[in-house]
Amino acid sequence: MVDISLLYSAVTPVRVFVALCALLVIGNLAIRLSNRERLQFAYNTAVLAALLCTGGYMLYTGAAQSIMGLVSLNPFSLFFAVTMTAAMLLVSTLAYAYARRFDDFALMASFSLLGVYMVAFASSLITLFIGLELMVIPTVFIVLLSRRSLEAALKLFIIGSIAVALLSFAVVTLYGSTGSFAIAAAQGSGSDAMLLFAAILFIAALGFEASVFPFSILIPDVYEGSPAYATAMLGGINKKVGLIALLYILMLVFAPFRQAFIVVAALSVVTMFYGNIVALMQHNFKRMLAYSSISQAGYIMIGIAAAGPAGVGAALFQIFAHVFLFIGILAIVAWLEAHGRTEIDDLIGLSGENRFAAAAAALFMLSFIGLPFTTGFIGKFLLFTSAIGAGLLWLAVIGIINSVISLYYYARPIIAMYTTKADAEPRKMEWAVAAVVAVCLALTLVLGIYPQPLIHLTSGAATYLLAI
């Protein structure tokens, strides 16, 4: 007779999570063979939602444990994993509405999400390395799902290859100095030239993943050339994972290396200026958003440069804010693209055609600028104050000047959308897209007005990370 209670106690949240991960890939593969897109969407969504719930539960109960020294569950990694699962849920809903073959997308995305989890839970450099590869390579195929995106996919592949080369070089250099693949504080003073070399290689390699200037000059081409749902995934998930990995490595391994943080501050400055100034001249909406996304990476790096719990917490807050802002605005872009509208001038008359889309896009723009009552404001406020607190007043001032510059180009789409065109006819939005936009908008506004829960989570994750 089997003891039921024994069976019950064997089911821990961690095991459920791992089982769900396996189910995600195996199930998607099986259904892909049967060629039924609607079933695939239902299954994919269900498993993702289950993953989200399990991850959220673990985050809520504060589970922290390590498995075989390769994987570690803690508030930081769980926050990261939950955010990205939610983002993936939204992106896959968007892809269902617009991807030429959703079944292919689902399969690739499930592999990619596994990679994200590996990065999130990595406690070894090998796990991190494999995770990043697993995340990036399926994305190339996702971009390729649209026939016109060959060039974008190849450029993405080039970026990925250089990043891999640098990352393996960085891992090997670190291993050569420390003799261990574990992600743990590197023993050695800040003057150890070899370790510093490794630190810079990590910054450069992850800078490719995180679209930091000057490694990001191909990124706008990729964003513009990819279908919008793939762009949403690139900017909302992949680039943010790169940033979080950068933060993770720098805080855990290279915390005593002051120079590494100065390099990050310098990169942050050039990235902000590059993104914001070039965005001023864009006519293509998606390309403008690409540059804007580059500049947002620059703002987030202010928090990384500030280090300390305040800086890391601020960076995490802004990452969370920008993930959903970006996916939300890209959902609208995807909808516009389906009607053949890609330029900012094509936005003219949008408020007459679909008021929800226009209002949502305007609010997303205001949040990008950082106006109060949106997550963008809280994020920027936390970032700038953390920089001031860390003695980096000049960096905060440059960040503020950049926010001011960004006002010029974020206002343009708003003005265009609320200009009325004579022959505007109402256009309905697909339910899937409207749902994605609504969720992103709700997150932006609710957490912008009542940010305390999110601040609680991000500062908890930051304190945990710095206490390791």
Place this chain on the structure above:
Amino acid sequence: MFFPLLALVPLLAAMAVVALARESMRFGYLAAGASLACLVLLFLFGLPYGSSTVTWFTVGSFAFTITATVGPLNLALLAIVFVVGALVHLYSAGFMKTLSEQRRFYLEMIGFEVAMAAFAMAGSFILLFLAWEFLSLLSYLLIGFWHVRERATRAARLAITTVLIGDLALLAAMAILWNLFSTFDFAAILAALPSHATAPLFAAGALIALAIFTKSAQFPFQEWLPEAMEGPTPVSAFLHSSTMVKAGVFTAIILLPLLSVAGLTGVILAFSIVTAVIATLSAMRETQIKKVIAYSTVQELSLMLAAVASGAVVAAIYFFIVQSFYKALLFFSAGSAMKATGEESLDRVSGLRANRLLYVSTLFGVLSVAGLVPFSGFFAAAGISSALSSNLIVYAIISLVGLGTSFFIFRWFFLASKPDRHGTTSQLGYLGLPKPMVYTAAILAVLTLAGSAAFFYLPAFLSSTGVAYLAASIPLSFGVVDGALVTALFAAGAVLSFIAYGRARAQRTPGKVRVLAKVAYTHRVFIFAYGLCAAFLHEISEGVGVFERYLDDGFVLLGRATMAAGRKLRLVSVGSVNPYVIISAAGVVALLALAYLVL
């Protein structure tokens, strides 16, 4: 706390504007109703004075708090916002006749009203700054409302470039004050002020003064305000005469103790006097119908600041209140004249007399600006010149400015109301003006006259409060000499103006040069003033205006250059990966170099 909720009413109206299925011409009435509802709430719950603090969020030990406060000045500004706001929305119902513009226009106007109400209740730097930023953004959107017009977008960009300089200055001042006092609360900062200026305090004060100068269009930043007249007329009447541009004066009043400890009142006085002179001279030669009034607004703002800097806070508050009404009135008249004749230049606008009610209302506004006895403008002018009489040079300059004001405002009036050149078309235009446009002007004309009564009630209204900025104020009063002087200057200006522009021979399209020649011929006094001051001062301010334009162009050019470089780097065919690899490698090398240099 009731007060933060006040802003919800216009917010609700805005939601209604969004929610209504189709564009509607009735949005104006809806918005006006919301403003009036706010006004009623203000009367019901405005007193007693006090403040309340709400904690928005906390990070570690830092609590982000928002303080709303209500004192006499806050209440006055709130009342102005809602009274003028209601009238402006009604006026707009007649003015904005294109159906397709309705929703965007009222959404932005109501958004502005909410931000302005929030600004009026600011009890700490946080709320002040948040509202200040929203005001900048909405002003930018509203000036560039007709964004298909190249000049409108240019004017909007100039305005926001100027104002953002002040925003940055204000933010820097906040950082310094936080280091000094560890609080953003006005009352706490003013209570903790040292008796002598320290270098950081001086720096903070100077940065605040810079912010005030940009927002309230003072020398050398005044050029953005006349340019802002590219926006629709209701916007000019609301933002650029009666509410937003006064944000600087408002800040100067509530932070007066800080500014005087920092030793900056003399500087502010000097700059405001210079601005008053330039604005008066500019108004005398301007020919665009709205820009004359805009220069007049700049001049009035500078007189308010001069009064504040001299410690005559009560006089400044009085002027602050009554000016809102007659200045909005003149903008309404200008807008009506432009709509009736389809012209913008004073050389071509004519026939204001065709609509009796509008004509009389406008005359009320003109007489008030010029300073005739029973109108509120007279009391304001007399109160301020009496307060400034201790400094003889300032007093003399203020008197000359008063003469100039009377001259240019009558010039404006005579030119606008000269007999009709267009024949019956414009006469029909005047008579066919939408009713809301004429009646709102009439209401403001009544308020202009009624404002005179406030002169006698205001001191009692203010005396019951223990607000820091009122403690050391010079009382509001004027002697017989001041009153007589203001009246004499009014008469002199009116007569000179009549000689130059009121008589029949001046009615032949007086071009700019011919007008100047005529002035030179008849009134040597003015040309002397021109020769002495205008050439010099105007050059400086134009220079700053040019600098701001360069700054503005600089952004665009920088973007274009980076863009061109980016295009060269862009891989046309995927075969040429080399440039990208080279740049990336150079990036890695640069990072290494930086890291080892710091080492």
